[in-house]
Amino acid sequence: MLAKRIIPCLDVKDGRTVKGINFVDLRDAGDPVELAWQYSRQGADELVFLDITATHEKRKTTIEMVKSVARQINIPFTIGGGISELKDAEALLNAGADKISINSAAVRRPELINELANAFGVQFVVLAVDTKHLSSGDFVHLNGGRITTELQTQQWIKEAVERGAGEILLTSMDKDGTKAGFDTILLKEINDMISVPVIASGGAGSAQDFIDVFQKSDVDAALAASVFHYGEILIPELKQLLKNNQIEIRL
Numbered sequence: 734m735l736a737k738r739i740i741p742c743l744d745v746k747d748g749r750t751v752k753g754i755n756f757v758d759l760r761d762a763g764d765p766v767e768l769a770w771q772y773s774r775q776g777a778d779e780l781v782f783l784d785i786t787a788t789h790e791k792r793k794t795t796i797e798m799v800k801s802v803a804r805q806i807n808i809p810f811t812i813g814g815g816i817s818e819l820k821d822a823e824a825l826l827n828a829g830a831d832k833i834s835i836n837s838a839a840v841r842r843p844e845l846i847n848e849l850a851n852a853f854g855v856q857f858v859v860l861a862v863d864t865k866h867l868s869s870g871d872f873v874h875l876n877g878g879r880i881t882t883e884l885q886t887q888q889w890i891k892e893a894v895e896r897g898a899g900e901i902l903l904t905s906m907d908k909d910g911t912k913a914g915f916d917t918i919l920l921k922e923i924n925d926m927i928s929v930p931v932i933a934s935g936g937a938g939s940a941q942d943f944i945d946v947f948q949k950s951d952v953d954a955a956l957a958a959s960v961f962h963y964g965e966i967l968i969p970e971l972k973q974l975l976k977n978n979q980i981e982i983r984l
Contacts, residue, residue: 734981735981737954737955737975737981738778738779739943739975740777740779740781740955740956741961741962743769743958743962744783744785747786751785768962769802769810770805770806776968776972776983779810780808781811781812782798782812784812784813792815795814796824796825799812799829810832811832812825812830812834813835813861814834817842817845822849822857826857832856832858832859832900833857833859834902836862837876837880839893840882840884840889846860846898847896847897849897850898854899858899859902860894861902862886864903864905864919865881865907866907871886886919890927894928900930901923902934903933904934905935905936907935909935909936912936914936914945914946915934915936915937917946920933920952921949921950924950924952930953931950931952932954932956933950933954940970943955943971944978947980
């Protein structure tokens with residue numbers, strides 16, 4: 734059995750780490766490079782950086798951050814935000830990122846998934862999905878959750894995996910920042926449906942939430958932000974607790 738992974742997520746805006754609730758009301762959470770170094774020392778298995786307001790003009794800033802992070806840590810990290818073509822991904826991977834995450838650009842042009850998988854390999858391509866439950870089902874949202882699409886979440890994830898997405902980062906917008914626990918029901922449904930790893934995101938508020946998401950949905954990894962950024966949950970203690978609950982984890 735593969736060990737489950739604990740992944741701190743750093744949402745980056747204008748070179749700083751920020752965190753909000755339900756994708757709004759952002760507040761500063763520190764320097765992303767400094768946080769990355771701290772998390773690698775604490776025993777995080779991977780890191781995810783999402784440039785939540787990425788534009789073409791800010792790409793150079795992001796590349797410099799990637800280079801700085803790559804120099805500081807020895808664990809894999811994923812970078813997302815503003816990647817819309819092969820050259821964007823190539824620049825970030827060349828700067829030191831291990832994987833790239835795509836979201837809105839893939840929805841607008843699904844062929845991007847095929848192109849990235851063919852160019853770099855499926856293991857480098859993470860599809861981030863921001864999903865919200867509406868009266869008629871679960872639907873994909875774009876641009877940091879600001880745009881509702883008519884794309885049904887389960888159908889989109891299935892198509893993306895067929896196109897070459899090697900991992901799914903699934904964020905429940907309903908749970909994001911609420912600290913009310915992960916959406917284990919939706920996560921289990923998605924995890925049972927596909928053959929690639931699923932990263933749970935949105936809702937972590939306690940160590941018990943991590944136990945629940947692994948035991949109830951059997952996802953491959955659990956991602957969180959504010960509970961790590963503000964020291965509410967310490968990774969070494971969390972990992973020991975998971976191990977005590979018979980969850981396979983790297984200490």
